[in-house]
Amino acid sequence: MNRPIISLTTDFGNSHYVGQLKGVLATLAPEAMVIDITHAISPQSILEGAVILQDSIPYFPAETIHIAVVDPGVGTSRGLLAAQIGTWTFVGPDNGLFSGVAREWPIKKLVKLQERRWWRTTVSNTFHGRDIMAPVASHLAKGVPIESFGPLLKDMLRIEIPLPDVLSLATHDEVLVKGKTLFADSYGNLLTNIRERDLERLLALSPNRALQVMVTDERDSRRILCVFVSTYGESLPGQLVSLLGSSGRLELGIVNGNAAKMFPLGATVSVSC
């Protein structure tokens, strides 16, 4: 049998909280391979966590167990869940963190984490990742069936991950796609909710891919047009450009610069040709 794989996606930063959680995994499932997806989710940003999970898990093998901890409600009445979605298993808070994943892949089984015998004996009020999720993931990795961890759930909480508007402007035989910036990556590039598939009609109308991307900062009504390119290497340092990034999202970036300092999260991005 292959070694089980457990991935981690959290907002813990570079802290020893990651180490404590890994200590629990090493104690209970020393045979598992543990892979950090990232610990740099902006603190308590469920939306960012949801989108990053959605964009990252396709690169993991079937049967990977994904622990995700962005959990501002830890210790309150929010539930915890284990979920089979697509070909993977997820363990985390029932707070919408898996909304992006569930939009792309079918939910096969949802379980509310309730059976305390699988948890650490002492459960803190503030760190369920270490005290509940890591032990549950370890036992899943050892082959304990998902139903053992608690009762089946009908559904989980979803957050709204905004979809872009695709508008047909009939008088001009044009299409306009309107979305917004979601979060910044480690290069300062702003990722949007506009995906490659949302631009299909536009790209079909514009065979040489000469799209116009307009960013509007609602705070001061500033509007900036940026060039649509196919890769950053085509652009001059300092230039604001937009392109379809590595996860198939339209993103805004400044070569050798930081677009995230120029526009806020939630700025409107309009694409036309």
Place this chain on the structure above:
Amino acid sequence: MNRPIISLTTDFGNSHYVGQLKGVLATLAPEAMVIDITHAISPQSILEGAVILQDSIPYFPAETIHIAVVDPGVGTSRGLLAAQIGTWTFVGPDNGLFSGVAREWPIKKLVKLQERRWWRTTVSNTFHGRDIMAPVASHLAKGVPIESFGPLLKDMLRIEIPLPDVLSLATHDEVLVKGKTLFADSYGNLLTNIRERDLERLLALSPNRALQVMVTDERDSRRILCVFVSTYGESLPGQLVSLLGSSGRLELGIVNGNAAKMFPLGATVSVSC
């Protein structure tokens, strides 16, 4: 036999120094599982390293070999040691870094690292983690007895990790616990030296857990009262709260904010009911 486990706790940041140390471990003990506790100890803060080790190693299995490198005296006459404390083995500088661990668990054996045949052939003046500690930990992982690395030591250097004062105020049938902030975590929460056990009498006097926590910034005598809650999720964004955190320490935090920017390390924290 289980795979040996080697953990790392350093102030190296995200640097290639971590990679070089891991290269040595992969060369000498490729069968070991290497786990980062954290590399984000504030540079050269032995106190922070000592407390984070004390709080983190309980989550690791027996026989884990913990390498810890917060080593401002590297290359000077400060010694290096290997230590069996509790059920684990530690390798690091003899500068007080294991003071917290030794307060909680019994020292079973202390050895001064002196036998150069276990070290890298070339030892730099500034990176004993890579050149001495990693090779020693690798050989420990391979089963070399701790006595092989040098002569037994009677004791190691300790730093003072301040304990809180628990004061009985007889006239009022009250208890006052006085401690201080020790360091900030990755969320900007301030961890203190007041532990759950220090508050036991206070919590017994106050069955509904209505504690009063007063923080005094000695620089300007500013005093701020904060609400004692059981978890961050109970509080409003921006509110300064205190709670018993995941390591059993009283901590100060601001929901969606950064308490570490508000108070200095060493600020006095008084708890009454």
Place this chain on the structure above:
Amino acid sequence: MNRPIISLTTDFGNSHYVGQLKGVLATLAPEAMVIDITHAISPQSILEGAVILQDSIPYFPAETIHIAVVDPGVGTSRGLLAAQIGTWTFVGPDNGLFSGVAREWPIKKLVKLQERRWWRTTVSNTFHGRDIMAPVASHLAKGVPIESFGPLLKDMLRIEIPLPDVLSLATHDEVLVKGKTLFADSYGNLLTNIRERDLERLLALSPNRALQVMVTDERDSRRILCVFVSTYGESLPGQLVSLLGSSGRLELGIVNGNAAKMFPLGATVSVSC
């Protein structure tokens, strides 16, 4: 057979891009041990990446496969390569990133990555680390011969990693070594292009190692003399010192401070006795 080892050196920061790349490795080569050298190369700094690789790979066992991604030209016509240099194999862009390695160890075989059957089916324009380099490294780890990945290359692109000048001042029977600062490490120490071997004649002339190190900031012609010490622990907090660091490079540091904030990259460093 030993487990294959794959190392990672990138400018991705703490992002999920690292996680996605590791997901591909875990899918295609789950038996490999994956080790992060660092992900904190300054964004798009090929020079810093080249020097850090040169300084770090000697600590890795023979046959390690090193993936390196500092790739501002991703998606343009720059090539990708696999290279046997020294006892290791390298996978990365043909943009000079392996110039430091190739200066120290002999190139044995160079291959242009061209055979798409070893790549991910879908290749993005902006993330060849995930879509090409990780699959190629995985197949190398599984024993696919390097020639399978594309045609042999005669040479690869090199960047200039400046060498210091070693000047003999005949009239004074003196030697002057002139170099420059290259990049800052995670402690804020400035690493230079002056290596221990460049100082050999100077050190021979000065048996008590009393070197004089002068730093010149060309922007304002400010010149600062710093003490040459053998380790940071010998110095007072706040003092600017220079020493031979753990990779054998002359470096400038401030004990408990940040030398990188004091001098720019490229500042001239002159050593005499």
